[in-house]
Each structure stands twice: as C-alpha cells, then as structure tokens.
Amino acid sequence: MSGPEGSGPDHGALDQPRQVDGVVECQVQEDLLVYEPTGAIAVSLNASAGAIWELCRGRLSVGEIAVELGRRHGLPPRLLRPDVDAAIARLRDAGILRPARPGAAPPGTPTSPPA
Amino acid sequence: MSRWLGVTIGFGGRQVVVESAHGPLRRAVRTAFRAMEAPAPDRHAPRLSVRRERDGFVMRSGREGVSRVGSLAEALVSVRYEVVLHLIDARSDFLWLHAGAVARAGRALLVVGPGGAGKSTLATGLLDHGFRYLGDDVVPIDLGTGRIVPFPAAPSVRRHPGRWLAPDAVSGLPRTDVRLARRAIARVPAGVGALVFPRYVADGAVGLAPCARGEAALTLLQQTLNFPHHREAAVRWTCDLAARQPAYRLAYADVASAIELLANVVG
Numbered sequence: 001m002s003g004p005e006g007s008g009p010d011h012g013a014l015d016q017p018r019q020v021d022g023v024v025e026c027q028v029q030e031d032l033l034v035y036e037p038t039g040a041i042a043v044s045l046n047a048s049a050g051a052i053w054e055l056c057r058g059r060l061s062v063g064e065i066a067v068e069l070g071r072r073h074g075l076p077p078r079l080l081r082p083d084v085d086a087a088i089a090r091l092r093d094a095g096i097l098r099p100a101r102p103g104a105a106p107p108g109t110p111t112s113p114p115a
Numbered sequence: 116m117s118r119w120l121g122v123t124i125g126f127g128g129r130q131v132v133v134e135s136a137h138g139p140l141r142r143a144v145r146t147a148f149r150a151m152e153a154p155a156p157d158r159h160a161p162r163l164s165v166r167r168e169r170d171g172f173v174m175r176s177g178r179e180g181v182s183r184v185g186s187l188a189e190a191l192v193s194v195r196y197e198v199v200l201h202l203i204d205a206r207s208d209f210l211w212l213h214a215g216a217v218a219r220a221g222r223a224l225l226v227v228g229p230g231g232a233g234k235s236t237l238a239t240g241l242l243d244h245g246f247r248y249l250g251d252d253v254v255p256i257d258l259g260t261g262r263i264v265p266f267p268a269a270p271s272v273r274r275h276p277g278r279w280l281a282p283d284a285v286s287g288l289p290r291t292d293v294r295l296a297r298r299a300i301a302r303v304p305a306g307v308g309a310l311v312f313p314r315y316v317a318d319g320a321v322g323l324a325p326c327a328r329g330e331a332a333l334t335l336l337q338q339t340l341n342f343p344h345h346r347e348a349a350v351r352w353t354c355d356l357a358a359r360q361p362a363y364r365l366a367y368a369d370v371a372s373a374i375e376l377l378a379n380v381v382g
Contacts, residue, residue, distance in 0.1 A: 024347055026350060026351060026354035027358070028329045028332050028354045028358045030328070031327060031328050033329050033332050033350065040342070040343075042336050042350065044327075044329030045329065046329065
C-alpha cells in the first residue's frame with residue numbers, strides 16, 4: 001500500500017477502506033456507537049476514531065486519511081499516521097470496514113491457489 | 116378433595132406456575148417470589164413441576180424438559196432461573212437487562228454488571244437510603260416509555276466472606292433471599308436517572324469515576340438478555356440513555372462505603 005505519506009502497515013487489502021453497508025450509527029455525546037446488524041457487532045468510537053471512521057468512504061487511501069486529518073488539525077500527517085493505522089486495523093478487525101475496490105478480498109477470505 | 120400444591124407467579128399479565136408436593140421447596144419459592152405471587156393460576160399458564168426423589172429433585176418444564184439437582188438450594192436456584200426465563204420469553208416485548216435497579220422519587224439507579232459484581236448487594240443496601248426496589252438481577256425495560264418495570268423477585272444476596280475473591284469464586288458463593296417489606300418495593304415503573312457499573316476490587320478506597328458515554332452504551336448492550344428480539348431498537352435505546360444520563364464506574368472493596376456513595380448519585 002502506498003500513499004502520500006509512504007507505506008504503512010498491511011491493512012489486509014483495505015487500500016481505500018470503506019464502511020460496510022447497512023451500519024447504524026448512534027451519536028452518544030462525543031462518542032459514536034456503530035452497530036452492524038448482520039453480525040450483531042457494536043463498536044464504540046471516541047471522537048478521534050469517529051473522525052477516521054467518517055473518512056472511510058472508499059475514496060481515500062489510509063495515507064490520504066492521515067493527510068486530511070492533519071489538514072483539519074494543523075498537524076503533520078506523519079504524526080497522525082500511527083493512530084490512523086491502529087484505528088483502521090481495529091475497525092477492520094471488528095468487521096465494519098471492507099475494501100473499496102470491487103473484487104478486492106476482505107481480510108481472512110480464503111483464496112484459491114494458482115492453477 | 117386434595118389441596119393444590121403450587122405457587123403462581125405473575126408478571127406483566129403473564130404467569131408461571133411452580134407445582135411441588137415438597138413443602139420446604141414451595142415455601143422457598145413463595146419467599147423468592149412473594150411480591151409477584153398471583154392469587155390463582157391461569158388455566159394456560161406454563162407449569163414447572165418439581166418432585167422430591169431419594170437422591171435429589173427432578174424438575175420438569177416445557178422449556179427444558181427434565182433436569183435433576185441434588186439439594187434444596189440447587190432446586191431453588193433452578194426454579195428461579197426457569198421462572199425468570201419463562202417470564203422473559205412471555206414478555207419479550209420488553210428489553211431485559213442483566214442488572215439491578217432501585218428508584219427514589221421516580222428516578223432509578225441502574226446497576227449493571229456480570230454475576231459477582233455486587234448488583235444485589237448494592238441494590239439491597241440502597242433500600243436503607245430511601246430507595247425502592249425494582250429488581251436485583253434481571254430488569255425489564257419498556258421500550259415504549261423507556262422506563263424500568265418493577266420485577267420484584269426477592270433479592271438474592273451472596274454471603275461474601277469480606278475479602279477479595281476471583282470472579283469465578285464469587286459466582287459460586289451461596290445466596291440468601293432477602294425478605295423485603297412491602298413498602299420497600301416499587302410498584303410503578305421508573306425512568307433511569309443514572310447508570311453504574313460496579314466492580315469489586317481487592318482493596319483501596321471506594322472510587323466512582325465517570326464512564327465514557329459510548330463505553331456505557333456498549334456495556335449496557337453487552338448485558339441485554341434478549342437482544343435478538345430488539346436489535347436496532349435496543350441499540351437506539353441504550354445510546355439514547357447513555358447520552359442523556361450520567362454513567363459511572365464504581366470500584367469498591369467496602370460495601371457500606373460504596374452504598375453511601377451511590378446514595379447520592381441519583382438526586
């Protein structure tokens with residue numbers, strides 16, 4: 001994976017992370033609770049994680065998300081990148097992010113060996 | 116004419132009947148559900164029958180079939196469990212929480228946590244501070260009104276040795292049903308005024324710290340007993356509640372100090 005701030009850790013095919021369809025979002029004061037009904041998964045996000053989640057629309061790479069957050073907060077993206085990586089890994093592991101590109105396999109999907 | 120040997124327990128317009136010829140068991144069931152006892156059984160009410168045999172008790176129910184336990188105490192635990200499950204099923208329109216609750220001046224303190232956290236002990240102790248009893252282990256929420264409906268099975272308090280025990284060991288401590296005065300029992304639903312998530316710790320001063328709202332909503336969701344019946348409605352109710360009402364994490368070693376502290380949480 002590459003982006004404006006260089007390569008980060010492997011996000012398991014989530015080059016341009018995108019929220020899974022059908023999630024329900026509930027604002028709980030400064031926090032956001034995200035509920036995915038198919039798997040009955042609920043995740044609580046603080047304000048920082050919520051801002052990252054909002055940018056996961058399948059259009060921005062992980063690096064571009066760090067750039068956008070840096071622009072909003074007047075911080076160098078490289079300082080934010082570790083937190084963005086960690087948040088995206090957590091959201092992916094929770095099962096509420098999926099790859100943007102059609103056909104890109106979500107993490108953990110079994111693949112066929114080459115013929 | 117033979118005397119009917121049963122106890123009818125009612126809640127929310129539904130009933131469960133416990134039948135047993137074993138007098139001590141019947142009396143124990145009657146003590147456990149005194150505030151919920153109905154005068155006469157409905158013909159269609161589900162029945163649990165418990166028979167004393169030489170090596171223990173045999174319980175038959177429509178839900179679980181036949182089960183066997185050794186002692187009277189174990190039989191009572193099984194009957195309590197079965198009765199509660201029947202009533203949860205019968206009123207699945209309510210959202211049921213694994214929690215205790217007490218109310219003062221129409222505002223409830225919801226004490227939420229897994230077994231061994233001290234829900235029953237704290238809820239019972241608060242009755243000496245002007246609170247009325249709504250429930251100690253399971254609490255039904257009417258999602259239409261957002262209020263806690265009284266489920267006044269007698270509080271069942273563990274006889275704690277007064278020193279720290281691992282959670283598994285706490286869960287295994289014997290319980291005693293506490294007999295409440297009628298005036299100590301809430302008769303009408305109450306809105307939630309505050310949430311508390313207790314945790315018994317080895318030592319140290321009692322501590323009450325604000326809980327992040329999202330975390331409070333998530334913890335509440337984790338303690339729902341019939342989430343599949345409500346799903347998104349349960350999520351929206353818990354989030355709305357956590358956004359509106361204060362939530363606290365309580366760490367305590369001394370029960371009396373914890374109760375004193377909690378008594379001031381709900382105005």
